[in-house]
Amino acid sequence: MSFSGPAEIKVALAGPPNVGKSTVFNLLTGLHQHVGNWAGKTVERKEGTFPYGRTSFRVIDLPGTYSLTAASPEELIAREFIIRERPDLVVAVLNAALLEHGLYLVAELLSLRIPVVIGLNMMDVARKEGLAIEPGVLSAALGLPVVPMEASSRGGIKELVKAIAAAAEGGRIPEPQRPVIREDHRLVLDRTGRLLEGTDLEPYPRDWVALKILEGDEDISRKVAAAVPPGRWEEILALLKRHDDALVAVASGRYAWIERMTRAALVRPQTGPISLTHRLDRWLTHPFWGLLAFAAVMAAVFSLTYALGIPLQGFLEKSVIQGLQGLVGGWTASSPWWIRGALVEGILGGVGTLLTFLPILILFFGFTALLEDVGYLARSAFVMDRFMHAMRLHGKSCLPLIISFGCNVPGVLGTRIIESTRARLLTMFLIPLIPCTGRMAVIAFLAPLFFREQAALVAIGLILLALGLLFATGMIGGRLFFRQDAAPFIMELPLYHVPHPRTICDLVRRRSIELVRKAVVVILPVSLAVWALSRFPEGRVESSYLAGFSRALEPAGTLMGFDWRLMVALFAGFIAKENSLAALAVLFGAGEGVALGDLIVSAYPPAVGLAFMASQLLFIPCAATVAAFKQESRSWRLTLFNVAYLFILSAAVGIAVYQASRRIL
Amino acid sequence: MTPRAAGPMTLAQLSSGRRAVVAGLDGGRRLLARMVSLGFVPGVEVVMVQNPGRGALIVQIREARVALGRGEAHRILIAPARLPA
Numbered sequence: 001m002s003f004s005g006p007a008e009i010k011v012a013l014a015g016p017p018n019v020g021k022s023t024v025f026n027l028l029t030g031l032h033q034h035v036g037n038w039a040g041k042t043v044e045r046k047e048g049t050f051p052y053g054r055t056s057f058r059v060i061d062l063p064g065t066y067s068l069t070a071a072s073p074e075e076l077i078a079r080e081f082i083i084r085e086r087p088d089l090v091v092a093v094l095n096a097a098l099l100e101h102g103l104y105l106v107a108e109l110l111s112l113r114i115p116v117v118i119g120l121n122m123m124d125v126a127r128k129e130g131l132a133i134e135p136g137v138l139s140a141a142l143g144l145p146v147v148p149m150e151a152s153s154r155g156g157i158k159e160l161v162k163a164i165a166a167a168a169e170g171g172r173i174p175e176p177q178r179p180v181i182r183e184d185h186r187l188v189l190d191r192t193g194r195l196l197e198g199t200d201l202e203p204y205p206r207d208w209v210a211l212k213i214l215e216g217d218e219d220i221s222r223k224v225a226a227a228v229p230p231g232r233w234e235e236i237l238a239l240l241k242r243h244d245d246a247l248v249a250v251a252s253g254r255y256a257w258i259e260r261m262t263r264a265a266l267v268r269p270q271t272g273p274i275s276l277t278h279r280l281d282r283w284l285t286h287p288f289w290g291l292l293a294f295a296a297v298m299a300a301v302f303s304l305t306y307a308l309g310i311p312l313q314g315f316l317e318k319s320v321i322q323g324l325q326g327l328v329g330g331w332t333a334s335s336p337w338w339i340r341g342a343l344v345e346g347i348l349g350g351v352g353t354l355l356t357f358l359p360i361l362i363l364f365f366g367f368t369a370l371l372e373d374v375g376y377l378a379r380s381a382f383v384m385d386r387f388m389h390a391m392r393l394h395g396k397s398c399l400p401l402i403i404s405f406g407c408n409v410p411g412v413l414g415t416r417i418i419e420s421t422r423a424r425l426l427t428m429f430l431i432p433l434i435p436c437t438g439r440m441a442v443i444a445f446l447a448p449l450f451f452r453e454q455a456a457l458v459a460i461g462l463i464l465l466a467l468g469l470l471f472a473t474g475m476i477g478g479r480l481f482f483r484q485d486a487a488p489f490i491m492e493l494p495l496y497h498v499p500h501p502r503t504i505c506d507l508v509r510r511r512s513i514e515l516v517r518k519a520v521v522v523i524l525p526v527s528l529a530v531w532a533l534s535r536f537p538e539g540r541v542e543s544s545y546l547a548g549f550s551r552a553l554e555p556a557g558t559l560m561g562f563d564w565r566l567m568v569a570l571f572a573g574f575i576a577k578e579n580s581l582a583a584l585a586v587l588f589g590a591g592e593g594v595a596l597g598d599l600i601v602s603a604y605p606p607a608v609g610l611a612f613m614a615s616q617l618l619f620i621p622c623a624a625t626v627a628a629f630k631q632e633s634r635s636w637r638l639t640l641f642n643v644a645y646l647f648i649l650s651a652a653v654g655i656a657v658y659q660a661s662r663r664i665l
Numbered sequence: 666m667t668p669r670a671a672g673p674m675t676l677a678q679l680s681s682g683r684r685a686v687v688a689g690l691d692g693g694r695r696l697l698a699r700m701v702s703l704g705f706v707p708g709v710e711v712v713m714v715q716n717p718g719r720g721a722l723i724v725q726i727r728e729a730r731v732a733l734g735r736g737e738a739h740r741i742l743i744a745p746a747r748l749p750a
Contacts (some may be wrong), residue, residue, distance in 0.1 A: 067702035071695050100727045102700060129728070216694045248690055251701035255709065268728075278714075285732075318696070382732045386720040394734060395721070453745040489721060489734035490694045490703060 009168045015093035017064035018494040023151040068108040070219035089115040095128035107179045107254040121149045130269030143176035179257030185249040214246040290383040309360030316356040350527025364406035369507040375494040391474030394489035397427040404434035412628040432621040433470035438577030450609035524633035526623040527575040561608035561652035607662035615654030677738035679713045684746035692740040
């Protein structure tokens, strides 16, 4: 019995990917949201509230899933939430243009005996595809409330709220039409159900458990095998052995139900539609033109990002960070050197400089979010699939790798979209080989100094070198890791549609916040520590612990043509890659009147410059990436192995480049 | 239709623009679960949108477009499509 006041109603938001579920969630909850992770998982959990009348509605956004089998962590999370936390109702957000597709999830929800309200989103897209849908007829057939929506222009959101409130408060929803298993398997289902009688399966409903056993659900099968009396599980297995196509029979039953439900409500166009998607895909997924289009799209994204972002970064660094440094330096002029240094060089120089790269990242994330939202990113995964196969990965691994060109940290976090754990780990392992904006900033500074007109050529050559090593690492790693392809490649290609600024802004905001949080939580202490190492005990770089360490490594450095200053610069990149430049500036005492560039060119021959650029490109990832790697891989061993691998690779390439180029240059 | 070699045809052999009906599925449980949730069940009609002969391919199934690897397409058995009445 409950004694709480006006109850809080718990609403779960379910739906397949690419149906605008996030937009619906944002419209429902506005700014009252909380983003976290599902307990013990790296899948994002969003929760929010909205009031209606005197009741407060708590909305939990479930991960996007096509079904509720335990084939992926997302599916497991969604169904465990519904079963264990018993929300008062589930809102299923569907894409009206892919109605039958979405109803598969509804079929699964109904077998959990939970009240369902359908938000039929993207009605506009369905109309453009030539589909005629009658929500009222569909609602009558299903026995469920169906709300037509166009969430991208806020259409239908009020009606959805009303339907949610009515379903929650009105209490009784008429018994919906539920799918049944294909006729030839009804008997097996009954017998499986009877074999489960008398076993405590809480909190799982028994007929649902029987259905999942028939589907061969690994998670449920394991749980039942542990719960039933001895011998019973063997009986069930013997029964199933004679019906090994039960999974297909269950699914066929659901599609037969979908067919019945939509027969009157959905009218397809008479002629096969030559839709926008169809016309665009003829080019964009073509084996040859599609590849060319991909190259052109990426080139456009990068040149726009850098053309707009680099001047902004320079402005922030010169006016904001250096201005702040002057200001703070003035305030602390009379305090001990280490307080002043920690503030000016450690915090502002480290974290502050990193934050000046935020505009570049926001631009890059903005462009990739735009590509994702219009539906192109899935095509790029398809086009790149054959190259990824050489590494025994598939197209989906391409997406986090693209993001990593902006910054490796969101790239590592972005590997979550890959279903197979091993493929995810291998992709993560490859990410630090993608040159991020920080490393490209170092090259953009050094290449023109040493190579003048050929600077662009050198920079492109270095990027290709990194990508070639990525490919080689992936080929070897793939063969060591997997006997065959890591995960099945089967993915939906969403319909192209006009971008929604809200969705894009939301994505950019989330990725940027993630990064800033990382910068403050991880990079702040690390950059202070590295700063301290580079100054203590005497307050001078030349006599610091870092210099001592680098001097000890100098014999190895000479193989690459490096003196101790370049070694310090290389290690300083561990705070943030672009810190290498800051370290050099400190070591050379560059300041007013003396440009760092001139000092560097007069100190080193081009061969050393080239070797330095190559090894800093491949050097151990920055602290933030290492932290993200550990968090996502949940393995210190793999994290440290990755760091060691890059350390050795970077040294080997540095030596090879120096030894080869000093004979040529 | 010209008689063809014995043995069932798979989705990987269907050329671009052709229709067929799914006749059966084969594969591990995870792959099967993924296939059925995207709409591949016996009896459903599929249209090959793009099959370049090697590498991944695209099919239209109901209203959805699904990209799948050649290996996965080999696990889907097909039969000739019913002729329109």
